[in-house]
Amino acid sequence: MTWRRLGRLALALLALLLVYQLWLFGWIVYWKWNNPAMTSFMSEQQARLASQHPDDEFELKHQWVAYAAISPQLKRALVASEDAKFLQHEGFDWEGIQTAWEKNLAKGRIVAGGSTISQQLAKNLFLSSQRTPWRKAEEAVITVMLEAVMDKRRIFEIYLNVIEWGDGVFGAEAAARHYFRTPAARLSAAQAARLAAMVPNPRYYDAHRNDRSLARKAAIIQRRMAYADVPG
Numbered sequence: 001m002t003w004r005r006l007g008r009l010a011l012a013l014l015a016l017l018l019v020y021q022l023w024l025f026g027w028i029v030y031w032k033w034n035n036p037a038m039t040s041f042m043s044e045q046q047a048r049l050a051s052q053h054p055d056d057e058f059e060l061k062h063q064w065v066a067y068a069a070i071s072p073q074l075k076r077a078l079v080a081s082e083d084a085k086f087l088q089h090e091g092f093d094w095e096g097i098q099t100a101w102e103k104n105l106a107k108g109r110i111v112a113g114g115s116t117i118s119q120q121l122a123k124n125l126f127l128s129s130q131r132t133p134w135r136k137a138e139e140a141v142i143t144v145m146l147e148a149v150m151d152k153r154r155i156f157e158i159y160l161n162v163i164e165w166g167d168g169v170f171g172a173e174a175a176a177r178h179y180f181r182t183p184a185a186r187l188s189a190a191q192a193a194r195l196a197a198m199v200p201n202p203r204y205y206d207a208h209r210n211d212r213s214l215a216r217k218a219a220i221i222q223r224r225m226a227y228a229d230v231p232g
Contacts (some may be wrong), residue, residue: 036161036162037156043074077192079224080228086116125142125162
């Protein structure tokens, strides 16, 4: 293959990448005013569950609710546990990323993430659960788009409604009803802290609800909730 053909191929790939980024950006602009009915991560988990239960019609547990219909306790719990600087940063908590990097190096394996709420939303909306350099790079690009188009309240509202909270359980309303048989608006501080503690590994905690580490994490989060700043 000649250098000219290689150049044309590179330009074609670059054009395809640009079109893909514009497609993503279009969806983000649309979701500024419209609620996502399905996310990439929901689709992935639905396909997984359908393959595990081929003889059943499986539906995800998911119900969208407005930001005002979600307990302030849950909002504070999630910010306290997942992204304490959510209102201050522009998508990336560089200090948190550095801390997570140092912890992972010390342990020799991934034990801490450092992803912000905006980064987690970017992953859930468009990407898969696979950890690859390409996914992390694309996650960063989408995060920049989200922060440029949406305000913090809208980012947080979508996040609260689409993140995974158990095996086939997505969003605050479904999680509140699944675990506590109550609407998301009525979650107590203790219930909210427990749900926030589940976020890093929701399917495991769905199956192991009496895990002692879950209770310890929830207690720590509940103590921190009073100091969490959330969008109004």
